[in-house]
Amino acid sequence: MGRISGPLHDVAGDAGHHDHPPRMGFFTDTSVCIGCKACEVACKEWNAIPEDGLTFTGMSYDNTQGLSADTWRHVAFIEQRRPVEPPEDYAGVDVLGMAADGAAADFRWLMASDVCKHCTHAACLDVCPTGALFRTEFGTVVVQEDVCNGCGYCVPACPYGVIDQRKDDGRAWKCTMCYDRIGDGLEPACAKACPTESIQFGPLDELRERAAARVERLHADGVPEARLYGADPDDGVGGDGAFFLLLDEPEVYGLPPAPVVTTRDLPSMWRHAGAAALTLIGGVTAAYLAGRKR
Amino acid sequence: MSEAEATRDGLRNQRPGREARGAAGGPKRRGRRRRGEETVVPDAEFRSYYGRPIIKPPTWKAADIAGYLFLGGLAGSSSLLALGAELTGRPRAARAGKIGGLGAIGLSTVLLIHDLGRPARFANMLRVAKPTSPMSMGSWILMAYGPAAGVAAATDVTGLFPRIGRAATGWAALAGPAVVSYTAVLISDTAIPAWHGAHRELPFVFAGSGAAAASGLVLLAAPRSETAPARTVAVFGAALDLAASRLLERRLGPVVAEPYRTGRGGRLMHAATALTAAGALGAALLAGRSRPAAALAGAALLAGSACTRFGVFAAGVQSATDPKYTIAAQRPAPE
Numbered sequence: 001m002g003r004i005s006g007p008l009h010d011v012a013g014d015a016g017h018h019d020h021p022p023r024m025g026f027f028t029d030t031s032v033c034i035g036c037k038a039c040e041v042a043c044k045e046w047n048a049i050p051e052d053g054l055t056f057t058g059m060s061y062d063n064t065q066g067l068s069a070d071t072w073r074h075v076a077f078i079e080q081r082r083p084v085e086p087p088e089d090y091a092g093v094d095v096l097g098m099a100a101d102g103a104a105a106d107f108r109w110l111m112a113s114d115v116c117k118h119c120t121h122a123a124c125l126d127v128c129p130t131g132a133l134f135r136t137e138f139g140t141v142v143v144q145e146d147v148c149n150g151c152g153y154c155v156p157a158c159p160y161g162v163i164d165q166r167k168d169d170g171r172a173w174k175c176t177m178c179y180d181r182i183g184d185g186l187e188p189a190c191a192k193a194c195p196t197e198s199i200q201f202g203p204l205d206e207l208r209e210r211a212a213a214r215v216e217r218l219h220a221d222g223v224p225e226a227r228l229y230g231a232d233p234d235d236g237v238g239g240d241g242a243f244f245l246l247l248d249e250p251e252v253y254g255l256p257p258a259p260v261v262t263t264r265d266l267p268s269m270w271r272h273a274g275a276a277a278l279t280l281i282g283g284v285t286a287a288y289l290a291g292r293k294r
Numbered sequence: 295m296s297e298a299e300a301t302r303d304g305l306r307n308q309r310p311g312r313e314a315r316g317a318a319g320g321p322k323r324r325g326r327r328r329r330g331e332e333t334v335v336p337d338a339e340f341r342s343y344y345g346r347p348i349i350k351p352p353t354w355k356a357a358d359i360a361g362y363l364f365l366g367g368l369a370g371s372s373s374l375l376a377l378g379a380e381l382t383g384r385p386r387a388a389r390a391g392k393i394g395g396l397g398a399i400g401l402s403t404v405l406l407i408h409d410l411g412r413p414a415r416f417a418n419m420l421r422v423a424k425p426t427s428p429m430s431m432g433s434w435i436l437m438a439y440g441p442a443a444g445v446a447a448a449t450d451v452t453g454l455f456p457r458i459g460r461a462a463t464g465w466a467a468l469a470g471p472a473v474v475s476y477t478a479v480l481i482s483d484t485a486i487p488a489w490h491g492a493h494r495e496l497p498f499v500f501a502g503s504g505a506a507a508a509s510g511l512v513l514l515a516a517p518r519s520e521t522a523p524a525r526t527v528a529v530f531g532a533a534l535d536l537a538a539s540r541l542l543e544r545r546l547g548p549v550v551a552e553p554y555r556t557g558r559g560g561r562l563m564h565a566a567t568a569l570t571a572a573g574a575l576g577a578a579l580l581a582g583r584s585r586p587a588a589a590l591a592g593a594a595l596l597a598g599s600a601c602t603r604f605g606v607f608a609a610g611v612q613s614a615t616d617p618k619y620t621i622a623a624q625r626p627a628p629e
Contacts, residue, residue: 004426059344066346076343127483129430130418149418150411152353153429156484156614161349170411251621254343258624262483262490263426269479269493276478276497277471280505281374283530288378291523 005264007233008120011241015135023139024182025204026191026242027211028113030253031218031226033198035061035111039073042193046178047072050166060109066254067114069166072175073190076253078110112253113199115190116141116162116175117230118241121261124154124163124174132172139204139241140177148172159237159259177241204241211245223247229255236260342617349485351614358409360607362402363477364600367504368511369398370470371531373443375508377467378523379516380460387524388463389450390515391508395466396447399440399473428479435476439469474504481610487550487623488559488613489606495545498538499606503599505531506570510595513581513588521588525577528595532574535602536567549622553609562605569598 003014012020043049052070057063060077067074122141125133132147133154143163150170154163163174178188182201186192191201200207211228218226225247230240236259250257342348352359376391407416420437424430442465449459475497482493489496509528513521543551553559576591613619 057344062344078343123485126426127429129422129424129427129433130415131422131424132418147415147418147421148412149415151419151429152409152411153427153484155350156352156486156610159349159485161347161485164350165353165411172411249341251348251617252341252343254346254348254617256348256485256620256624259485260624262485265490265493266426266428266479266483269428269482269497272494273475273479273497276475276501279498279534280371280471280474280501283505283534284371284374284378284527287523287526287530288382290526291378292382 003121004126004266005121005236005261006238008238011120011139012135012137017135017137020137020139022203022205023241024177024202025118025139025207025240026115026177026188027200027202027207027245028115028242029198029200029211029214029245030110030112031198031214031223031245031247032196033075033111033113034196035075035077035109036195037064037075038193038195039113039190039199040064040071040075042189043073043175044071046181046189047176049173067116067160067162067164067174069164069169069173072115072173074114076110076112076114078112078248078252080108080110080248081106082108110247110252112244112246113190113194114253114255115242116177117160117237117243118175118177119261120233120238120241121263122237123157123159123261123263124172126261126263126266127153127157129153136179138177138179138182140179140182141241142176142179143172143174145171145173157262159256159261207243211243214245218245236264340618340621342621346617347615348617348620349614351611352484352486353411354607355409356604356607356611358405360604362405362409363481363500363603363607364507365398365402365405366477367474367500367599367603368507368596369395369402369443370439370473371504371508372398372511373439373446373463373466373470375512375524375527376446377463379512379520380463382523384516384520384523387512387516387520390512392443392447392450392463392466394508394511394515395443395470399436399443403436403440428476428483432476432480435469435472439466439473442466442469471501475501481606484610485620486610486614487619488546488553489610491546491550491623492542495538495542496606499535499542499602502531502534502536502538503570503602506535506573506595507531507599509577510573510592510599513577513592513595515592518582518585518588521581525581528577528581528591529574532570532595532598535570535599539563539567539602547622547626550613550619553612553619554605557608557612559605559607559609559612562601562608566598566601566605569594569601571598573598 049070060079062077064074118140125141132144148171152165154172163172165172187201191199215226229246230243233239372391372394376388379387407413419433442462445462446466449455478496478500481489505527509524512524554563573591573594581588581591
């Protein structure tokens with residue numbers, strides 16, 4: 001085992017892979033997501049994920065609700081009341097949308113396709129007691145379904161609330177970044193299906209460069225709220241293998257604002273547990289030593 | 295294309311402006327501005343995705359896992375008290391501790407296997423020894439402890455192999471405290487704010503609670519002439535448990551500690567405080583004089599310890615279910 005927190009350049013190498021391919025990832029640019037849910041459908045189809053309820057939630061167009069054992073891509077829909085000012089330069093802008101009353105509307109729609117983050121320091125993988133969760137040669141995190149015994153430890157360990165237990169099956173399931181496809185040189189089903197290239201798949205280093213350029217472009221175009229989420233190798237999970245461009249605070253999309261891999265504090269936890277055990281031994285010993293004198 | 299009548303309230307004939315490149319209003323970042331100025335309690339101001347939880351609550355069943363937290367604490371501490379009683383010539387108290395240890399750890403094992411999504415695969419726990427996984431470490435701790443507790447109890451009851459019995463009693467007493475305190479690491483090593491944020495104090499809460507429970511068992515099961523040290527342990531355990539619990543709540547701060555004070559977790563923690571304090575007082579003042587009083591104090595200590603574990607468990611579930619706790623733990627209010 002390698003490092004438990006902090007920046008890590010060679011994730012697969014740290015996990016024991018030699019001569020491995022570059023770390024692969026997703027860059028989900030939510031500024032061009034149109035909420036078509038093709039990613040959700042393609043993911044379900046390719047991975048043969050069971051149906052998990054056809055409910056009406058009243059949460060805008062989101063009847064999926066969130067990532068789960070049976071939902072590995074989830075498109076969030078956020079309706080916001082706020083001034084949207086028409087740009088100076090109309091080139092490439094959907095004019096019909098603005099033209100109805102020729103001026104500002106006071107509504108915007110945020111859409112974002114969420115997915116497993118494939119963390120540099122993945123808490124689910126760290127806490128898995130059977131070794132069912134493992135780091136692939138692509139630096140992604142995958143559950144081996146023939147090993148998982150359904151202990152459920154990964155579920156509350158994930159700082160993003162991604163992995164979950166399938167009720168009738170008992171085991172834990174989540175996005176594999178289409179391990180079967182990428183091993184064959186294909187891109188994951190969601191990225192393949194995305195019609196606007198909101199979901200981009202590729203070597204993580206390239207994606208980070210592309211994402212930084214995209215944010216710069218958006219800032220220059222007057223979208224100061226555009227920001228990357230999960231792209232920083234210095235963050236609490238050592239950076240995500242699947243990161244995002246967001247147009248509002250993370251919590252608006254249901255994402256944790258500053259996630260931390262829980263195992264970062266594991267040495268401190270064991271130290272305190274050791275001290276508590278010694279306190280227990282000390283207290284009981286003292287009680288019996290005092291008792292002996294009587 | 296017709297006028298957009300069927301939009302959300304208030305939009306009337308306007309078409310919702312589509313978010314397009316460059317179309318977002320620059321300087322007006324209302325939400326953020328407001329949040330930046332928030333005061334001590336972010337409740338009213340925090341934003342979330344339709345109030346849905348950010349993290350997933352544990353899939354563990356309370357009866358299984360909170361039950362295990364209680365029984366594991368009882369088992370490990372009982373073995374420690376058994377050794378103390380044996381070395382100081384209190385054979386019936388020692389036997390109570392040994393049988394209690396074996397019974398509690400046996401039931402724990404059943405609960406743990408029952409809680410697995412695939413119980414038939416429980417042996418996969420021993421496929422690897424993984425230092426980053428407290429559950430893996432715990433499995434090996436239980437492997438080190440369980441058989442020794444079994445041998446200690448069996449040799450005591452049958453009177454066979456006394457030397458092996460003494461060695462097993464000693465070994466179980468050494469491994470016992472690890473069983474007691476590792477369960478705090480087990481639940482702290484999660485993303486749940488009420489557990490992770492409490493990782494420094496929880497082991498002491500569990501150690502105190504385990505000691506109180508084991509002393510309660512000895513008070514219930516052994517004659518008065520042999521329970522004097524156990525009564526001291528009751529006071530020690532209760533004091534450690536209650537003091538560490540107060541520190542834990544202070545460390546977490548008013549928002550993140552809320553699940554320990556309100557709702558199901560709060561009710562259980564209040565009951566735990568009352569029962570543990572009453573049990574310790576009863577043990578200190580009355581249990582030396584009357585057997586029924588000793589039994590009552592012992593029962594209160596056991597019940598108090600169970601309430602502590604179920605309370606901590608319920609607080610964790612509550613803490614995972616409301617996104618405000620996750621956000622409060624990650625975005626502390628500015629000073």
